[in-house]
Amino acid sequence: MNQENPETTGPNQLPIANPPDNDSRRDFMMKVSLGLGGLAATAVAVPVVGALVAPLLADKSEVWRSVGAPDQFPVGTTKLVRFENADPLKWAGETAHTAAWVRRETDDDFVVFSVNCTHLGCPVRWEADAELFMCPCHGGVYYRDGTVAAGPPPKPLPRYDVRVAGGQVQVGTAPIPITKFSDG
């Protein structure tokens, strides 16, 4: 077992006190090795952290998505539409879809509500006869104009940009609305 007994390693390595210049040399080399190690770690960490935060750096500008001709939305009704998010990656598949509630108030006044409840983001349903949006998760309820009617939601349903162009109702893509601490 005792292959590495330090006292029997050889006649040349007598235990002598290190001369001071040797001491500072070792100290220097130790610091260089720590520095180089830190540099190597940083060099590896940058691309890994980059992969982690990459989605935050991607700037996805608003894209207009056609969701149907205006006459598909009778005045006073609220209809579910589906559209594709801005610039999805190919392998997003069906997860690139977003739904929204389009309400036609008057002939040329459209409102598009997010389906995401402002409480915890669950998808709200439009109950046409009751004229209420209802959330299945914690019982949040909104009126037809998106204001809170009952339950825990801290603020009204968020809205998407909407326009009528080229004979189509178009919805502007947007990030999933995230309720902030300061929203109450």
Place this chain on the structure above:
Amino acid sequence: MKMILRKAGAWLEDRTGVVSAIKPIMNHLVPPGAKWAYVFGSATLFCFMLQIVTGIGLALLYQPSSEAAYQSLRFITDQATFGRVLRGIHFFGASGMVLFVGVHMIRVYIMAAYKYPREMNWITGVLLLFLTIIMGFTGQLLRWDSNGVWSSVVAAQNLGRIPLIGTTMARLLLGGDTIGAQTLSRFFAYHVFLVPALMFAFIGFHLFLVIRNGISEPPKAGQPVDPKTYRKWYEAMLKREGVPFWPDAAWRDAMFGALVVIAIVGLAITIGPPALTQPPDPSIINTTPAPDWYMLPIFALFALVPPKTEPYLIFFGPILAVGALFALPFLSGTGERSPIRRPWAVFGVVCVVVAVGALLLVGEIAPWSPRFDTKPLATVVSYHDPLLERGAILFYKKGCQYCHMVHGEGGIKGPNLSVIGRTWTANQLTVQIVNGGGNMPAYGGSLNNGELHDLVAFLSAQK
């Protein structure tokens, strides 16, 4: 043959020293009274190993891509050989791990095993508790159906409540502005690489500390922990009456662990994994997202606290919980360990268990959720009076029935209205329906006079 094997064994031991390294650990002395109460930590470890093994099995079949994961889950469940059982074991293994982490923690707290010199055992245990919960949540998301999609949105909303950096954290979690291609691969990387690596490290550390500080002896009333004398006393006690860990104490761990694994496999075969819901298309909105049982108490809490306090709960709740758990061994690191001398500690545990259990139960019932699947009252009860029938139809159509019950049909969010006509006048009913209030929407804007009249007549007749 025997000779060759023995020689090979001796050679291997000479070159590696594995047996001489492990033997002292297996045979180290433990207090003699450590009986069945001590099996829950090792049961948690057995569940963890079960999760590693079945996780590898699932990873052989699963596609960690937002687009293909659902198809591969269908394949695992319906076609792959024993795939359904594999998913089942992984699900019940996760449930078992959460359960035994909880029981182990309660046992340690009740017996005050976290006191000197085992403070760091406790702290690494708390870290492992949170890592286990993270594994449970990310694992639930990897079941990438519509429930998985909406659970990740709910998680993002929770992170979004962190002041200043909330929205950034939410986007980071989702891997972008919306659910998409980068969402699932992230949860996969967290669930399969990052968090398990941390767990391996901390489980190793936790076990090292168990060996180093010794298994705590069952507490005796009137025998407080004194840091000045404890270690010496513990060493002497072990020398006097200690028994070797293997096999005197460990056979219980091995037997209980084996029974737990057999029970989990049994549940996986008989009950099977949670059924897949609809595909992971965020534009499919007719879905009722609900987390697996171990997250349900938190989900229920969010429905029950006053909405005004909620941002504070979401943000400060976890911080306070983590802070309290970390502070515990420093606030009461010495003194009495026996639960008989610590009645408030026992009372606190009972309170926490009752509260979590109650939240779990109420979360299963979810009384705050509208019952969208309630049957129209007019189809269940036959009303001879056309006025009442019109009222009953309106009661369903206008959504009243989603939240109010009449004759056994309807939701339980609002009061049961089966006998509302006994105590409420038509006038009171009209005012309440038109103006709402008390967490009920105002229907003034969506009912015409005739409808209002029919509805009030219907409710007045409920006696």
